[in-house]
Amino acid sequence: MANPLLLSFAFCFLLAFHGCLASDHYRTSQEQGECQIDRLDALEPTNRIQCEAGLVESWDQNHDMFRCAGIAMVRHTIEPNGLLLPSFTNSPQLIYIVEGEGIQGAVIPGCPETFQSSQQSQFGRQFGRGGQMRGVEGRRFLDQHQRIRRFRRGDIIALPTGVTHWVYNDGNRPIIAVILLDVTNNENQLDLNPRRFFLAGNPQDEHEQGAQRWQGRHGSSQRQRRFEPFGRGEEGQQGGQCSNIFCGFDARFLAEAFNVDLETARRLQNENDNRNNIVRVENRLQVVRPPREHGSRGWDEEREGEREWYGGRGRRGRYDLNGLEETLCTMRLRENIGDPSRADVYTEQAGHISTLNSHNLPILYWLQLSAERGLLHMNAIMVPHYNLNCHSVVYAIRGSARIQVVSDDGQTVFDEELREGQLVVVPQNFAVVKRAENEEFEWVSFKTNDNAMVNPLAGRTSVLRALPDEVVANAYRVSREDAKRLKYNRRETTVFTSRGGGGSFSERRAEA
Numbered sequence: 209m210a211n212p213l214l215l216s217f218a219f220c221f222l223l224a225f226h227g228c229l230a231s232d233h234y235r236t237s238q239e240q241g242e243c244q245i246d247r248l249d250a251l252e253p254t255n256r257i258q259c260e261a262g263l264v265e266s267w268d269q270n271h272d273m274f275r276c277a278g279i280a281m282v283r284h285t286i287e288p289n290g291l292l293l294p295s296f297t298n299s300p301q302l303i304y305i306v307e308g309e310g311i312q313g314a315v316i317p318g319c320p321e322t323f324q325s326s327q328q329s330q331f332g333r334q335f336g337r338g339g340q341m342r343g344v345e346g347r348r349f350l351d352q353h354q355r356i357r358r359f360r361r362g363d364i365i366a367l368p369t370g371v372t373h374w375v376y377n378d379g380n381r382p383i384i385a386v387i388l389l390d391v392t393n394n395e396n397q398l399d400l401n402p403r404r405f406f407l408a409g410n411p412q413d414e415h416e417q418g419a420q421r422w423q424g425r426h427g428s429s430q431r432q433r434r435f436e437p438f439g440r441g442e443e444g445q446q447g448g449q450c451s452n453i454f455c456g457f458d459a460r461f462l463a464e465a466f467n468v469d470l471e472t473a474r475r476l477q478n479e480n481d482n483r484n485n486i487v488r489v490e491n492r493l494q495v496v497r498p499p500r501e502h503g504s505r506g507w508d509e510e511r512e513g514e515r516e517w518y519g520g521r522g523r524r525g526r527y528d529l530n531g532l533e534e535t536l537c538t539m540r541l542r543e544n545i546g547d548p549s550r551a552d553v554y555t556e557q558a559g560h561i562s563t564l565n566s567h568n569l570p571i572l573y574w575l576q577l578s579a580e581r582g583l584l585h586m587n588a589i590m591v592p593h594y595n596l597n598c599h600s601v602v603y604a605i606r607g608s609a610r611i612q613v614v615s616d617d618g619q620t621v622f623d624e625e626l627r628e629g630q631l632v633v634v635p636q637n638f639a640v641v642k643r644a645e646n647e648e649f650e651w652v653s654f655k656t657n658d659n660a661m662v663n664p665l666a667g668r669t670s671v672l673r674a675l676p677d678e679v680v681a682n683a684y685r686v687s688r689e690d691a692k693r694l695k696y697n698r699r700e701t702t703v704f705t706s707r708g709g710g711g712s713f714s715e716r717r718a719e720a
């Protein structure tokens with residue numbers, strides 16, 4: 209007779225294994241069948257929300273390119289003295305700062321409030337007026353909160369799922385930030401609709417138009433359901449507009465939860481607040497933060513005592529963690545890739561490229577995202593290549609370039625000029641080439657893998673160069689001498705200056 213303990217263990221194992229398969233099947237069923245692409249487009253934002261102190265723009269999340277890549281895109285413009293209200297999303301975010309500088313906060317659950325302001329006091333530990341905490345050493349804490357980080361042009365900011373995030377523009381120029389939301393990331397246990405949950409204000413849904421179209425094509429969804437909270441008719445709002453996460457709660461429950469009076473609790477619900485997602489701060493925002501250094505280390509990257517705890521790689525693997533305080537709470541969320549002196553690839557006449565992955569910003573391992581920023585001088589080309597293990601979202605920061613993308617069946621699915629403010633999605637393994645023509649071209653690429661890999665089709669590290677001469681000669685029906693030219697004539701690795709033999713984009717369009 210079989211051992212009952214062994215049978216129980218086997219049964220539990222089968223249940224767990226079945227659950228894993230079911231979870232994987234759910235994710236796969238969401239993602240399969242979405243990449244039926246025979247044409248790519250250079251897209252501009254389709255939805256626009258004017259706010260009191262800025263602008264929120266989003267791209268149509270239901271475009272075939274975005275459904276294939278499993279991402280959504282947003283652009284924020286924050287005016288000086290503007291505050292992006294605290295919010296969190298159902299998916300990881302990767303933010304690139306196109307212009308401007310400011311401060312931002314990321315509230316990580318369970319981490320201590322390490323930024324504090326205090327003043328001398330004769331009292332012991334107690335709570336004074338307004339809830340101000342007085343410590344044992346005679347100090348009264350006026351404010352305390354989690355760390356605040358500065359950012360500037362060229363920074364990438366990584367935000368995990370569900371982490372509350374806010375931004376304030378303390379500079380003199382508008383902040384322009386482009387944001388990728390990875391809605392098919394394993395951390396998102398909802399549907400493929402990007403969702404932003406605001407803690408304050410009465411913001412509009414930055415993806416509302418796209419969500420309505422998706423529901424129209426696929427029938428009703430849970431997103432259309434609305435529930436009336438208990439007692440809201442009496443003590444909650446009286447029919448006013450409200451869309452932050454506190455709006456659905458009964459005001460009496462909020463008063464109990466925060467231990468405040470009912471009127472203060474109702475203020476959390478921001479009834480009929482018309483300022484939208486970005487509000488203007490009266491006077492200046494006063495927060496606790498260290499003074500800025502002018503000079504040598506003012507913009508140096510925060511290393512924050514980060515440990516080098518890389519172990520074995522792998523998407524399903526885990527690092528050898530030593531506790532929450534040592535990893536999440538002190539982990540860097542920002543890295544600058546806009547500084548040319550940090551380029552990974554540099555050719556004086558052609559341009560440069562900087563890459564960012566989980567090796568130099570470890571939090572990207574959890575987000576499974578990475579980025580690339582590049583600049584091509586006039587008439588420079590980035591060699592034909594493809595992404596081995598990710599999709600790539602190419603956003604034009606400045607200038608324009610002609611870009612061609614080729615699919616698995618050898619068809620040209622994109623052959624257009626990508627201009628400033630536009631983006632195009634290059635699916636995994638689709639071959640792509642970029643060429644700047646009459647002006648310089650700057651771009652940032654968001655990639656859906658924390659260690660994105662690129663394989664060149666031409667140049668010193670190309671696929672063809674790694675093949676034997678005879679294989680190249682027989683594959684293309686050329687002489688062995690021509691095979692050698694194909695392999696060795698282009699000595700640059702990634703970017704090079706064009707000799708202009710192919711004609712400009714405008715000339716090609718005119719001939720067509």
